[in-house]
Amino acid sequence: MxxxxxxxxxxxxxxxxxxxxxxxxxxxxxxxxxxxxxxxNGAGKSTAIxxxxxxxxxxxxTATVLxxxxxxxxxxxxxxxxxxxxxxxxxxxxxxxxLTHMAEVSxxxxxxxxxxxxxxxxxxxxxxxxxxxxxxYSTGMKQRVKLAQALVHDPAFVFLDEPTAGLDPVxxxxxxxxxxxxxxxxxxxxxxSSHLMADVERTCDRILVLQSGRIVESGEVEQFTRDxxxxxxxVDANRDRLVAALExxxxxxxxxxxxxxxxxxxxxxxxxxxxxxxxxxxxxxxLAPRRRALTELFQREAGAARAxxxx
Amino acid sequence: xxxxxxxxxGAPAAHRGTVFDIGYQRYDGTREGRGRAWLAVFKxxxxxxxxxxxxxxxxxxxxxxxxxxxxxxxxxxxxxxxxGPEAYDELVSHADYYPFFTTIIFVFAAVVxxxxxxxxxxxxxxxxxxxxxxxxxxxxxARWTAFFAVLSAAVWLPQFILLFGFSMGHPEPVxxxxxxxxxxxxxxxxxxxxxxxxxxxALLTASFTTxxxxxxxxxxxxxxxxxxxxxxxAAELEGAAGQWVSMFNLTQIPVNVNDLIFGEVNAMxxxxxxxxxxxxxxxxxxxxxxxxxxxxxVLWLRYRRLSP
Numbered sequence: 277m278x279x280x281x282x283x284x285x286x287x288x289x290x291x292x293x294x295x296x297x298x299x300x301x302x303x304x305x306x307x308x309x310x311x312x313x314x315x316x317n318g319a320g321k322s323t324a325i326x327x328x329x330x331x332x333x334x335x336x337x338t339a340t341v342l343x344x345x346x347x348x349x350x351x352x353x354x355x356x357x358x359x360x361x362x363x364x365x366x367x368x369x370x371x372x373x374x375l376t377h378m379a380e381v382s383x384x385x386x387x388x389x390x391x392x393x394x395x396x397x398x399x400x401x402x403x404x405x406x407x408x409x410x411x412x413y414s415t416g417m418k419q420r421v422k423l424a425q426a427l428v429h430d431p432a433f434v435f436l437d438e439p440t441a442g443l444d445p446v447x448x449x450x451x452x453x454x455x456x457x458x459x460x461x462x463x464x465x466x467x468x469s470s471h472l473m474a475d476v477e478r479t480c481d482r483i484l485v486l487q488s489g490r491i492v493e494s495g496e497v498e499q500f501t502r503d504x505x506x507x508x509x510x511v512d513a514n515r516d517r518l519v520a521a522l523e524x525x526x527x528x529x530x531x532x533x534x535x536x537x538x539x540x541x542x543x544x545x546x547x548x549x550x551x552x553x554x555x556x557x558x559x560x561x562x563l564a565p566r567r568r569a570l571t572e573l574f575q576r577e578a579g580a581a582r583a584x585x586x587x
Numbered sequence: 588x589x590x591x592x593x594x595x596x597g598a599p600a601a602h603r604g605t606v607f608d609i610g611y612q613r614y615d616g617t618r619e620g621r622g623r624a625w626l627a628v629f630k631x632x633x634x635x636x637x638x639x640x641x642x643x644x645x646x647x648x649x650x651x652x653x654x655x656x657x658x659x660x661x662x663x664x665x666x667x668x669x670x671g672p673e674a675y676d677e678l679v680s681h682a683d684y685y686p687f688f689t690t691i692i693f694v695f696a697a698v699v700x701x702x703x704x705x706x707x708x709x710x711x712x713x714x715x716x717x718x719x720x721x722x723x724x725x726x727x728x729a730r731w732t733a734f735f736a737v738l739s740a741a742v743w744l745p746q747f748i749l750l751f752g753f754s755m756g757h758p759e760p761v762x763x764x765x766x767x768x769x770x771x772x773x774x775x776x777x778x779x780x781x782x783x784x785x786x787x788x789a790l791l792t793a794s795f796t797t798x799x800x801x802x803x804x805x806x807x808x809x810x811x812x813x814x815x816x817x818x819x820x821a822a823e824l825e826g827a828a829g830q831w832v833s834m835f836n837l838t839q840i841p842v843n844v845n846d847l848i849f850g851e852v853n854a855m856x857x858x859x860x861x862x863x864x865x866x867x868x869x870x871x872x873x874x875x876x877x878x879x880x881x882x883x884x885v886l887w888l889r890y891r892r893l894s895p
Contacts, residue, residue, distance in 0.1 A: 330718075350621065350722055351720050353718055353721075354618050354620060354719070360715075362714075363711055364710070364714050368645075369640075377631055380623060384614070384617075384619070385617060388614070388616050392614060398610050398611070429614070430613055
């Protein structure tokens with residue numbers, strides 16, 4: 277039973293394109309906040325989004341958004357926003373005209389559509405350029421127009437499919453800031469699809485990791501990284517003696533380049549480290565707790581999945 | 588939404604100020620849903636057809652054709668005014684106007700109508716429409732209705748100019764209108780017949796390509812190629828066979844219905860000796876409806892199944 281604040285629910289969702297399984301019986305629920313859906317190209321992220329928007333009928337299973345099936349009840353789409361990954365903007369008209377039109381197509385009266393178009397362009401930093409034809413915009417500005425058209429009708433939930441695609445580092449950071457601001461200041465919940473782990477890690481509260489149409493991980497981003505906390509130790513000498521001293525105290529250690537890494541430490545580990553350093557007469561250069569980046573987690577999951585396939 | 592969030596009250600009017608919170612705001616106004624969405628696509632279709640809100644080049648093509656159709660009617664109206672009722676039989680009548688200028692109407696549709704569908708698919712804007720409270724069927728019917736409305740207005744305009752010219756050229760305009768008032772519903776209905784048929788073929792063709800130029804060239808070529816062959820063969824064969832052949836001429840299909848509406852064979856068909864009375868009227872009407880409804884069904888199916 278989904279929780280009260282659940283906005284999106286997938287139950288046994290399967291999508292097959294002839295012999296290719298894009299989604300393989302996935303079930304999940306997404307609550308308010310920013311949720312990242314992470315996976316390599318072809319993992320099934322865009323397919324899932326299109327099913328939720330009612331653009332693709334699933335082979336089996338159900339997908340509901342805001343309590344409705346968007347393929348049978350198109351009215352619910354008035355409360356949804358979608359920023360596609362690919363180019364989708366008209367080149368010959370201005371951003372102001374385009375957004376006004378899109379707001380009207382979302383069901384807003386013309387006067388409200390005009391006002392909201394101006395306000396959304398201001399929010400996305402395009403207000404000064406709003407009367408230029410979109411075709412003359414840079415890639416970064418076009419991405420902002422794509423985000424603006426997804427927000428212009430004030431949706432309750434927005435799907436962002438690879439919002440940072442094609443952006444340089446500065447543009448990427450600005451886009452992620454906009455995404456965070458959109459949720460933080462206006463309470464709009466977001467499903468952000470990306471194959472860039474850093475984007476998800478920096479932006480999202482929760483994460484779903486898709487691999488070959490299956491969910492391989494899901495949960496809070498912070499929990500993910502906390503669960504895989506490590507302690508990194510670097511000494512100037514006697515590293516091997518330190519390893520032996522730690523292992524003698526029952527601490528699992530892995531040699532990591534010039535230092536040592538202790539996985540999943542608890543409070544007692546620091547006492548063992550202190551004693552082992554003394555016993556091994558190893559001069560301490562650095563001792564630091566460290567959290568694994570999602571990148572490492574994802575690479576680990578991907579490696580495991582490949583091993584499973586090859587087996 | 589730009590909203591006044593704070594207002595100082597009790598201060599002298601000259602010192603009263605308002606603080607506006609500009610930028611993104613939550614929207615709690617009305618949401619008019621699918622009807623508003625359909626209307627927005629319709630309005631956009633009308634603007635696109637006429638080049639409104641676009642550059643000069645976008646306006647040139649539609650207004651050139653509308654201008655040509657109106658100018659021809661204006662010349663006829665002026666001749667009617669100059670020479671009076673005695674010359675009316677020598678001039679293009681209401682019944683003759685559409686058959687005589689079908690080619691211009693076809694070319695107008697072939698050049699302008701594809702813009703309504705091709706660009707949205709070429710630039711993938713269609714994907715943004717389909718994620719809003721609008722189905723593929725809603726989208727295509729709104730586009731169809733938009734061009735149908737524009738084309739109907741474009742073909743009615745010269746007929747009204749003709750009516751004005753014939754009325755004013757008559758010594759007693761009111762008497763002319765009283766005696767010929769039936770021409771008004773006839774040319775209105777016939778205009779709708781032409782507009783529905785031409786809009787359907789033009790948009791169906793446009794639904795198969797993302798390039799407006801391809802659709803335009805195909806349509807013009809289709810009309811240009813079928814006309815001379817079928818007319819010549821129809822006149823040669825005569826009788827029911829000749830009439831059947833003439834009905835494969837794409838320009839002749841609405842012309843036959845036009846003749847039924849006006850109750851007379853138009854001057855151009857008569858002059859070319861194309862057989863018109865060998866088949867019952869219902870065949871002509873059913874043939875016309877088939878050419879509107881079958882392409883309409885195909886067009887609807889193509890957009891109903893459309894997904895990114």
